[in-house]
Amino acid sequence: MRILQYILRRLFYMIPVLFGVTILVFVISHAIPGDPAKMIAGPKASRQAIENIRKSHGLDQPLPIQYIRFVTGLVKGDLGVSIRNHRPVTHDLKDFLPATLELTLASIVICLGVGIPLGIISAVHRNRLPDHFTRVFSVFGVSMPVFWLGLMLLLLLFYRNLGWLPGSGRLDIDFSPPVHVTGLYLIDSLLDGQFDTFFNAAAHILLPAFCLSYVYLAIVTRIVRSSMIEVLGQDFIITARANGIAETAIVLKHAFKNSLIPTVTITGLSFGELLGGAILTETIFGWPGMGKYVVDSVNYLDFPAIMGFTLIVALVYVSINLLVDVLYAFLNPRIQY
Amino acid sequence: MKRWIGIVQMVFFLSLIGAPWVGAAGPDTLVVGVSSDIHTLDSGVSSDNYDWRQIYPCYDRLVKYKVINGKGSTEVEPQAAESWSVSDDGTVWTFKIRKGMAFDDGTALDATAVKFSFERTLKIGKGPADNIGAIKAMRIVDPYTLEVTLKNAYGPFLQTLATDGANIVNPNIMKHEKGGDLAQAWLAEHTDGSGPFKLVEWTRGQRAVLEAKSNYWGGAPKVKKVVVRFMAESADRRMALERGDIDIAENILIDQIPALEKNPDVAVQRYPSQLVEYVYINNQKSPLDNPKVRQALCYAVDYQGIIDYVLQGNGVQMRGPVPKGMWGHKSDLFQHTLDAAKAKSLLKEAGFGSGLNLTLIYSERRSSWEQIATILQSNFAQIGVTLKLQLMANPTLRDRVDKGDFELCLGAWSPDFADPFMFMNFWFDSKLWGLPGNRSFYKNDEVDALIRKAASIADQGQRTQLYQKAQEIIMDDAPYIFLYQVQTVVPMRKNVHGYVYNPMLESMYNFESISKE
Numbered sequence: 143m144r145i146l147q148y149i150l151r152r153l154f155y156m157i158p159v160l161f162g163v164t165i166l167v168f169v170i171s172h173a174i175p176g177d178p179a180k181m182i183a184g185p186k187a188s189r190q191a192i193e194n195i196r197k198s199h200g201l202d203q204p205l206p207i208q209y210i211r212f213v214t215g216l217v218k219g220d221l222g223v224s225i226r227n228h229r230p231v232t233h234d235l236k237d238f239l240p241a242t243l244e245l246t247l248a249s250i251v252i253c254l255g256v257g258i259p260l261g262i263i264s265a266v267h268r269n270r271l272p273d274h275f276t277r278v279f280s281v282f283g284v285s286m287p288v289f290w291l292g293l294m295l296l297l298l299l300f301y302r303n304l305g306w307l308p309g310s311g312r313l314d315i316d317f318s319p320p321v322h323v324t325g326l327y328l329i330d331s332l333l334d335g336q337f338d339t340f341f342n343a344a345a346h347i348l349l350p351a352f353c354l355s356y357v358y359l360a361i362v363t364r365i366v367r368s369s370m371i372e373v374l375g376q377d378f379i380i381t382a383r384a385n386g387i388a389e390t391a392i393v394l395k396h397a398f399k400n401s402l403i404p405t406v407t408i409t410g411l412s413f414g415e416l417l418g419g420a421i422l423t424e425t426i427f428g429w430p431g432m433g434k435y436v437v438d439s440v441n442y443l444d445f446p447a448i449m450g451f452t453l454i455v456a457l458v459y460v461s462i463n464l465l466v467d468v469l470y471a472f473l474n475p476r477i478q479y
Numbered sequence: 480m481k482r483w484i485g486i487v488q489m490v491f492f493l494s495l496i497g498a499p500w501v502g503a504a505g506p507d508t509l510v511v512g513v514s515s516d517i518h519t520l521d522s523g524v525s526s527d528n529y530d531w532r533q534i535y536p537c538y539d540r541l542v543k544y545k546v547i548n549g550k551g552s553t554e555v556e557p558q559a560a561e562s563w564s565v566s567d568d569g570t571v572w573t574f575k576i577r578k579g580m581a582f583d584d585g586t587a588l589d590a591t592a593v594k595f596s597f598e599r600t601l602k603i604g605k606g607p608a609d610n611i612g613a614i615k616a617m618r619i620v621d622p623y624t625l626e627v628t629l630k631n632a633y634g635p636f637l638q639t640l641a642t643d644g645a646n647i648v649n650p651n652i653m654k655h656e657k658g659g660d661l662a663q664a665w666l667a668e669h670t671d672g673s674g675p676f677k678l679v680e681w682t683r684g685q686r687a688v689l690e691a692k693s694n695y696w697g698g699a700p701k702v703k704k705v706v707v708r709f710m711a712e713s714a715d716r717r718m719a720l721e722r723g724d725i726d727i728a729e730n731i732l733i734d735q736i737p738a739l740e741k742n743p744d745v746a747v748q749r750y751p752s753q754l755v756e757y758v759y760i761n762n763q764k765s766p767l768d769n770p771k772v773r774q775a776l777c778y779a780v781d782y783q784g785i786i787d788y789v790l791q792g793n794g795v796q797m798r799g800p801v802p803k804g805m806w807g808h809k810s811d812l813f814q815h816t817l818d819a820a821k822a823k824s825l826l827k828e829a830g831f832g833s834g835l836n837l838t839l840i841y842s843e844r845r846s847s848w849e850q851i852a853t854i855l856q857s858n859f860a861q862i863g864v865t866l867k868l869q870l871m872a873n874p875t876l877r878d879r880v881d882k883g884d885f886e887l888c889l890g891a892w893s894p895d896f897a898d899p900f901m902f903m904n905f906w907f908d909s910k911l912w913g914l915p916g917n918r919s920f921y922k923n924d925e926v927d928a929l930i931r932k933a934a935s936i937a938d939q940g941q942r943t944q945l946y947q948k949a950q951e952i953i954m955d956d957a958p959y960i961f962l963y964q965v966q967t968v969v970p971m972r973k974n975v976h977g978y979v980y981n982p983m984l985e986s987m988y989n990f991e992s993i994s995k996e
Contacts, residue, residue: 174872174874174875175874175875175878175879176872176874176875176877176878177874177877177878177881178874180874180877180878180881180914181873181874181877183526183605183606184525184526184527184605184606185526185892186526186606186609186895186905186914186915186916187526187605187606187609187914187915188609188612188915189915190604190609191604191605191606191608191609192914194603194604194605195605226518227518227519227667228518228519228521228524228663228664228667229664229667229668234683237683237684238683238684241684293712293714293715297714297715297718298718301718301722302718302721302722305722309715309718309719309722309724310710310712310715310719311685311686311708311710312685313685315504315508315510315686315706315708315724316504318680319682319685424711425711425712426712426714426715427715428685428708428709428710428711428712428715429684430516430682430683430684430685430709431684434684434711435684441872441873441874442874443874
């Protein structure tokens with residue numbers, strides 16, 4: 143019950159946080175000198191055309207009025223209309239957010255699915271061949287620039303030279319996007335029963351998701367390894383061994399569970415960063431996500447789009463942090479709220 | 480240990496039997512890999528060639544660019560207009576509309592549709608309205624005859640009717656109008672024209688699909704479908720072209736072209752474009768208000784060096800403001816060449832023998848600018864001018880150019896229609912200071928009079944004379960540094976035929992005539 147109260151309290155705290163984010167972003171994005179109307183009117187626009195655009199988007203109003211209009215709209219769930227492409231920002235988010243979300247989730251799956259076993263193997267076989275291999279693998283991960291990894295290693299090798307995996311984009315051109323339910327192709331195609339679309343989408347997401355996850359995968363591997371090594375050296379493990387408990391059970395049940403807390407922390411933080419920081423990966427792999435969308439928006443000073451994106455990322459970040467805090471209590475009964 | 484070797488062996492074996500991925504399209508589908516997504520599909524709103532690439536093939540216009548001997552030209556010929564006549568004073572144009580053209584819902588394309596389309600664009604009042612802004616009034620004489628009255632006689636009028644802003648839109652789009660928006664919200668995401676193609680899918684950030692109309696009045700297109708794939712990264716487009724997953728790759732970085740040329744399946748074509756790059760010199764700011772200082776700067780630039788290094792030879796130095804290939808270009812006009820001694824003596828005459836400090840602003844909009852800026856810096860150092868380089872965000876740059884808050888600034892320009900008006904009147908008319916076109920804040924009454932007169936008459940011979948006279952004065956005044964005219968490089972698969980490059984339709988394609996083996 144107390145945890146429920148805690149969650150409610152934290153949810154309530156989110157309101158001032160998000161409100162603060164809107165003010166901060168509004169002020170920062172308007173501090174950039176420049177006039178979006180002059181960007182959108184086209185390279186050779188006349189004074190009249192620039193003036194018409196300024197008026198039709200309310201850019202001729204004083205800043206406080208523009209802010210109040212934004213917040214009033216926000217309360218009604220309206221994020222305004224993009225200056226650049228004349229569409230409601232909510233429609234743009236609906237188009238671009240799922241792609242980023244799908245890529246982020248796939249990266250997290252790879253990150254944990256590969257990183258945790260590697261970390262465990264590495265800790266158990268400490269200072270032997272598997273451990274050396276894992277350590278080299280993770281040093282590569284944290285030190286390789288995303289651009290080089292994606293372009294040279296992944297696309298050049300697996301797509302152009304070997305031809306085992308498809309190139310950029312979310313689907314081959316013979317496939318139509320599945321009916322929009324969640325916007326996540328892997329889920330929507332299954333819901334629709336289109337298994338060939340599912341496999342095509344899965345093949346497409348493999349390279350970008352690996353590229354995006356590699357840095358965090360390396361970090362997870364190293365964290366699991368070091369905390370496992372620490373736990374494996376503790377007295378209760380020796381006691382367990384003395385009691386004749388099978389080695390697998392010791393490693394997976396006793397040691398691993400105790401090393402989960404730092405892993406959960408790093409995963410939560412990574413999720414937020416993956417969501418907001420996938421721009422390079424999205425560009426290299428032609429992935430139609432939020433990263434590229436927001437960079438284009440910044441280039442055009444498209445205020446409504448920038449605000450919408452930042453709000454969403456802030457919301458996800460705050461929610462994930464809450465989820466992580468709640469998970470702590472489940473993982474370690476000693477933590478209470 | 481043995482177990483590990485086993486696993487590695489298994490992974491290796493599995494990877495060998497993996498079947499190669501096949502993603503290439505058949506001969507009925509043309510796939511183009513481009514760098515940028517569409518912003519809007521409304522031709523009354525967009526001033527962007529990347530939008531026009533998809534919009535243009537979906538509509539007809541009154542006139543179209545002629546193809547002469549398989550080559551694109553800047554002359555126009557009838558399309559939806561069968562014929563036309565113009566009053567002696569050049570202000571009243573009467574167009575006879577071709578019969579038998581229709582929109583997808585069966586509505587006939589007639590004088591009403593043309594009048595509706597132009598009125599809509601003018602009412603929206605954004606960029607495209609500037610192109611057809613000469614129109615004062617329109618009158619339907621009979622269902623297939625439209626009379627257009629201009630504000631004044633306007634030389635380039637016919638040329639402006641071949642631009643995307645002059646697309647003929649189905650008047651029935653008005654049933655999608657919401658809150659008096661002239662159906663802008665709907666048309667931003669749909670097309671409704673009588674052209675050879677129709678947009679059937681636009682998945683944002685991924686692709687647009689154009690479907691050919693087999694019953695197009697001008698004959699069915701040779702391919703059934705065109706897929707435009709949005710691929711932001713040049714290297715990605717290059718790899719896809721080499722794999723055959725795309726048929727045409729746009730905007731490949733110039734340093735990747737030599738490698739593509741070695742590929743036996745790829746043909747790389749080069750075309751002289753009308754895209755130019757130049758330096759705005761702020762003529763109102765001291766000491767740049769002194770023509771001698773401006774002349775000195777023009778003499779200090781290593782033009783050929785810039786072309787060889789930045790464009791790897793894919794360009795030619797500009798000779799005056801009107802590029803080669805556009806009528807009105809003067810092939811014997813004076814052209815600046817690198818002459819540091821002359822530049823130094825000009826500076827001395829102007830009273831700056833001991834040197835000068837100037838600032839050049841530029842943004843990252845074009846990949847070439849950083850390199851040009853660095854070369855200019857070292858060129859100017861030779862004549863004692865210390866050039867400070869200032870990189871800034873593009874919106875900030877545009878704002879400062881508009882306000883005249885700069886000394887030197889890098890710029891690029893391409894014409895919307897095939898008329899020297901696009902260069903001469905935009906760049907030099909003192910009424911258009913700032914972003915609208917005269918970005919050097921140049922003012923010369925004689926030039927103003929010459930170019931305004933040239934714009935108001937229809938006779939091309941007379942106009943050429945006026946524009947050429949103005950160019951001679953301009954070269955003395957040196958309001959800009961004219962750098963180069965770019966060559967457009969288009970790499971495509973060798974099995975693609977029928978592509979015609981038109982310098983007026985940069986980044987756009989004649990999809991209706993392209994075929995694939």
